[in-house]
Amino acid sequence: MSHKMTRGKKPLLPQELHPMDQWLRSERMPHIWCAGCGIGPTLYAWVRALDTVGIDKDKVVYVSGIGCCGRGSGYLDVDGFHTTHGRAIPFATGIKLVKPDLCVNVISGDGDIFSIGGNHFIHACRRNVDLLVICTNNFIYGMTGGQLAATTPIGDYSTTTPYGNIEPPFNTPYLADASGAVYVARWTSIHVRLLEKSIAEALRMKGFRYIEVLSPCPVNYGRRNRLREVDDIAKWFWQSSVIRHGADTREVQIEKGKPIILGNFVKREKLSYYGELKKLEEKVKRAAEAKK
Amino acid sequence: MGKTVLTGKHFWYGNIAIAEGAIAAGCRFFGGYPITPASEIAEHISKRFPEIGGIFVQFEDELASMAAILGASWAGAKSMTATSGPGLSLMMENLGLGVMMEVPTVVVNIQRGGPSTGLPTLTAQGDVMQAKWGSHGPYEIIALSPDSPQEAFDLTIRCFNLAEKYRVPVILLASETVGHSAGKVIVPPENEIELIDRKKPTVPPEEYLPYKPDEDLIPPMAYAGEGYAICTTGLTHNEKGYPDVSAETQEKLVRRLNDKIRKHMEEIVDVEEENMEDAKIAVVSYGQVSRPVKRAVKMAREDGIKVGSIKLITIWPFAENVIRKWAKQVELFIVPELNYGQIYLEVKREVAGNSETVLVPRMGGKLITPQEIYREIKKVSKK
Ligand SMILES: Cc1ncc(C[n+]2csc(CCOP(=O)(O)OP(=O)(O)O)c2C)c(N)n1
Numbered sequence A: 001m002s003h004k005m006t007r008g009k010k011p012l013l014p015q016e017l018h019p020m021d022q023w024l025r026s027e028r029m030p031h032i033w034c035a036g037c038g039i040g041p042t043l044y045a046w047v048r049a050l051d052t053v054g055i056d057k058d059k060v061v062y063v064s065g066i067g068c069c070g071r072g073s074g075y076l077d078v079d080g081f082h083t084t085h086g087r088a089i090p091f092a093t094g095i096k097l098v099k100p101d102l103c104v105n106v107i108s109g110d111g112d113i114f115s116i117g118g119n120h121f122i123h124a125c126r127r128n129v130d131l132l133v134i135c136t137n138n139f140i141y142g143m144t145g146g147q148l149a150a151t152t153p154i155g156d157y158s159t160t161t162p163y164g165n166i167e168p169p170f171n172t173p174y175l176a177d178a179s180g181a182v183y184v185a186r187w188t189s190i191h192v193r194l195l196e197k198s199i200a201e202a203l204r205m206k207g208f209r210y211i212e213v214l215s216p217c218p219v220n221y222g223r224r225n226r227l228r229e230v231d232d233i234a235k236w237f238w239q240s241s242v243i244r245h246g247a248d249t250r251e252v253q254i255e256k257g258k259p260i261i262l263g264n265f266v267k268r269e270k271l272s273y274y275g276e277l278k279k280l281e282e283k284v285k286r287a288a289e290a291k292k
Numbered sequence B: 001m002g003k004t005v006l007t008g009k010h011f012w013y014g015n016i017a018i019a020e021g022a023i024a025a026g027c028r029f030f031g032g033y034p035i036t037p038a039s040e041i042a043e044h045i046s047k048r049f050p051e052i053g054g055i056f057v058q059f060e061d062e063l064a065s066m067a068a069i070l071g072a073s074w075a076g077a078k079s080m081t082a083t084s085g086p087g088l089s090l091m092m093e094n095l096g097l098g099v100m101m102e103v104p105t106v107v108v109n110i111q112r113g114g115p116s117t118g119l120p121t122l123t124a125q126g127d128v129m130q131a132k133w134g135s136h137g138p139y140e141i142i143a144l145s146p147d148s149p150q151e152a153f154d155l156t157i158r159c160f161n162l163a164e165k166y167r168v169p170v171i172l173l174a175s176e177t178v179g180h181s182a183g184k185v186i187v188p189p190e191n192e193i194e195l196i197d198r199k200k201p202t203v204p205p206e207e208y209l210p211y212k213p214d215e216d217l218i219p220p221m222a223y224a225g226e227g228y229a230i231c232t233t234g235l236t237h238n239e240k241g242y243p244d245v246s247a248e249t250q251e252k253l254v255r256r257l258n259d260k261i262r263k264h265m266e267e268i269v270d271v272e273e274e275n276m277e278d279a280k281i282a283v284v285s286y287g288q289v290s291r292p293v294k295r296a297v298k299m300a301r302e303d304g305i306k307v308g309s310i311k312l313i314t315i316w317p318f319a320e321n322v323i324r325k326w327a328k329q330v331e332l333f334i335v336p337e338l339n340y341g342q343i344y345l346e347v348k349r350e351v352a353g354n355s356e357t358v359l360v361p362r363m364g365g366k367l368i369t370p371q372e373i374y375r376e377i378k379k380v381s382k383k
């Protein structure tokens, strides 16, 4: 099945295709992700949500940075931009502001979005740029072999914290909330249905929307942190998670041995950056006309 | 709507001329971060864009600015940023991405003294080599250097045209004394400004390969949202835009990225030659230094010295054929620069021992005077 056959509006043969295959560049399979990785299920939830909301595939833009998760933009049959480490958000901002009718999404790893790209994240929240940002947080740098991330829980092991991590991690929903995002949620890649619903809800909104997806990395995180089996992290997520919609984001920090709070935390209305830009243009135009 | 092209005669600072040149070239997206001595470009554009429907964003840093102008270009806008040395250093990351993804865009560098924070308010030409290879990997770039507000206006338009034609980030390598000096700028009528737009695909989406070049080595460019399912990456990629990290694909892709510039040198390279017909001495200069050179050559000619001037308007790719040609006649090349010898190295390499090459360096901070260059001409003419 070549991806070209799925382009355009040709009917698909149900017996040959999984309903989601039309979103895939099938000729690029197999993908690089390991067994048990949470990135694939996250993307599955995303495309299902796009389908549910009924967004035209030709209008979907997928921007990613660098990392295991960053590779996703090359696997889906939409406009895909695999950019530089940390810079997916400003790159996507450029696209969205020029073509406001497009559905622009950033899907990338926690190192990408919160370490090297942290500054862009908070400023895009503050500006309320019209983007959906999904971060697959696997608590580690997957692509480069398991180094410390800005999301690694205290005490955890990585290849650069061989004696255990001493740095407190970011509480990313709180960061997004405090910086001005209009939608903030946290799910895990195990909670595919709820994640899909949350993404669909976010897709229907405007402004800066952020969803953190806790995502197993059995290979580079689990193995070093007593979550050795492929589904150990999934089990941890399943057993420890508590759904609390509207939770105060100050209280959702992830700590080992404590419940993981999931849910749709923040939903607020605010004119998006593009909306403000257009308002400004109007103001300038009116002032110019008054002068005449 | 406000007027886009301000046809007429103006008295503008170089930085304003650059901003207006960009607007006249069709630039409608600007992403930047304030820095002396380039800020006036952003300030002027922030005032003009809301009048003409352009999008101006002051980003959180130059990393974001550079990334955003690439994104904007992929969405179909002509885009630009403007900075100075410290900012250019940060932009190098995504300038490389622009080279690899083949994104038309323009980066203005109003040079100031370096290294590091250096001389924020004073002039220099220290970023010539950084403009060429400041980002990692083997690539070719186009950079132009203006010597006056009028040339700043004209060359900004040319930067956009070259960027669009060759699908590359193009650098306008100006400097503080050009950005901050005022001069007469004539803006032609809109219909007399020749503009080039990037090639668009002529095939339907199912036949489109985003990195399959035409004979001119340049692939047509689809925009985001047009149904072409663009796949693009900073990784080494094949014609489909898919990552393919093999030596063979690297060879093919990177060779083409270089060749699409190298094989069009004749079209890209622009120099101004004066008094060269019988010259035994040639002064090679660029940007602001060309102005004192002009005076110095005139003074020396009055003394009967056979000296001419070669002004490089295109800095990169280097005008190697021009230097090689004149090296057959000229016995000595003088290269005055506001650095410790950057273009001098290029000249010397092309002269290849056929003539002598003399550097007149200044580390920046102030211009070289006509008298200083004249004295140098006098000195070498006695050899
Ligand atoms: C500027 C730069 N620095 C470092 C790297 C190396 N690098 C590649 S991916 C990565 C981290 C990936 O971690 P994350 O963003 O969490 O994504 P994951 O692989 O876990 O999905 C790093 C440091 C790079 N590509 N670019």
Ligand code: SF4
Pocket: A032, A033, A034, A035, A036, A037, A038, A039, A068, A069, A138, A142, A143, A216, A217, A218, A219, A220, A221
């Ligand atoms: S290393 Fe981790 S994040 Fe990367 S593909 Fe494997 S499981 Fe996923």
